[in-house]
Amino acid sequence: MDAVFKALADESRRxxxxxxxxxxxxxxxxxxxxFVESMSRxxxxxxxxxxxEAQLITIVWSGREKHHYLNPVPIHAIQDRWIxxxxxxxxxxxxxxxxxxxxxxxxxxGKKHGSS
Amino acid sequence: MDAVFKALADESRRxxxxxxxxxxxxxxxxxxxxFVESMSRxxxxxxxxxxxEAQLITIVWSGREKHHYLNPVPIHAIQDRWIxxxxxxxxxxxxxxxxxxxxxxxxxxGKKHGSS
DNA sequence: TTGACATGTAACCATTTAGTTGCATATACT
DNA sequence: AGTATATGCAACTAAATGGTTACATGTCAA
Numbered sequence: 001m002d003a004v005f006k007a008l009a010d011e012s013r014r015x016x017x018x019x020x021x022x023x024x025x026x027x028x029x030x031x032x033x034x035f036v037e038s039m040s041r042x043x044x045x046x047x048x049x050x051x052x053e054a055q056l057i058t059i060v061w062s063g064r065e066k067h068h069y070l071n072p073v074p075i076h077a078i079q080d081r082w083i084x085x086x087x088x089x090x091x092x093x094x095x096x097x098x099x100x101x102x103x104x105x106x107x108x109x110g111k112k113h114g115s116s
Numbered sequence: 117m118d119a120v121f122k123a124l125a126d127e128s129r130r131x132x133x134x135x136x137x138x139x140x141x142x143x144x145x146x147x148x149x150x151f152v153e154s155m156s157r158x159x160x161x162x163x164x165x166x167x168x169e170a171q172l173i174t175i176v177w178s179g180r181e182k183h184h185y186l187n188p189v190p191i192h193a194i195q196d197r198w199i200x201x202x203x204x205x206x207x208x209x210x211x212x213x214x215x216x217x218x219x220x221x222x223x224x225x226g227k228k229h230g231s232s
Numbered sequence: 233t234t235g236a237c238a239t240g241t242a243a244c245c246a247t248t249t250a251g252t253t254g255c256a257t258a259t260a261c262t
Numbered sequence: 263a264g265t266a267t268a269t270g271c272a273a274c275t276a277a278a279t280g281g282t283t284a285c286a287t288g289t290c291a292a
Contacts, residue, residue, distance in 0.1 A: 002127055009125035010280080011118055014198075021202060024212040028239065043281055045240075064238050064289040069212060075202045079195065082130075086137060086191045096140040096185060126250085144269065159251055161270075180259040180268050233292100240287070248279070257270070262263100 001081070004074045007054035012039065013047045020057060020070040027065045117197070120190045123170035128155065129163045136173060136186040143181045 007013055016031060032044050048068065051057045055074050060067045123129055132147060144164070148157050164184065167173045171190050176183045 005121075005125045005130070009121045012280085014121070017202075021205065040282065041239085042283085046280075066239065070202075072202045072205070075199055079199045079203060083191055083195045083199065086133075086186075086188045087195060089137065089188070128250085156252065157269085158253085162250070182269065237290080238288085242285085245282075249277085252275075255271085258268085260267075261265085
């Protein structure tokens with residue numbers, strides 16, 4: 001989980017994921033193309049390694065060519081196990097903040113959500 | 117957007133957000149409590165500054181006390197502008213990968229999604 | 233078999249990050 | 263007024279990060 005958040009923290013890596021979203025099965029060389037002017041092949045490799053370790057991409061070898069596929073599962077997991085929670089209470093949180101800004105209640109009292 | 121991803125990349129910061137989710141309006145001191153064994157107050161302050169700059173939290177001053185509120189809007193934005201996209205094509209991507217693993221098609225042909 | 237091509241590994245470097253300690257300032261309480 | 267409390271700021275440090283260059287390996291094709 002932490003590995004996924006860390007992997008997504010970098011704009012270049014998010015951009016790589018975008019490219020693999022647009023077209024699956026790209027080789028390392030293919031992935032490098034859009035970054036030729038901005039980054040070396042080795043730099044891209046490092047990013048791919050991080051994405052792979054976070055299981056955000058899957059590698060399929062075919063001879064000397066390494067094909068990369070987006071694996072949407074970890075993104076789904078984050079959506080499901082992390083974002084959903086905040087999403088669910090979105091209105092709650094916003095209204096609590098509103099009250100605070102109005103000086104009505106400095107703290108949200110008696111409304112602990114509990115971690116179970 | 118990048119600031120939000122960067123802010124969420126750190127476990128301590130995600131933990132702080134969790135605490136603010138459970139109870140809004142916590143002061144700096146309150147937020148420090150769970151971390152008293154692991155981190156100094158100044159370290160927590162730095163995390164809060166990063167969270168604030170990413171607009172993930174909102175500050176409300178009351179005298180000398182600084183109250184913190186979760187702002188779920190940026191998380192919602194990420195869900196909406198970033199994760200949704202991958203979520204939508206989840207099955208597509210997975211089946212493309214499956215085909216690749218079976219050696220059926222090395223690349224996803226004629227299926228570019230286009231960025232518009 | 234030889235050369236070109238696709239990828240890998242290693243050593244190094246600059247910057248950022250996450251933390252520290254020490255000191256300063258502002259507000260509340262008695 | 264004087265003291266305790268709540269927060270802020272600055273300087274410093276160690277480790278992680280994102281990048282580089284140089285060299286190595288493995289596979290395809292003439």
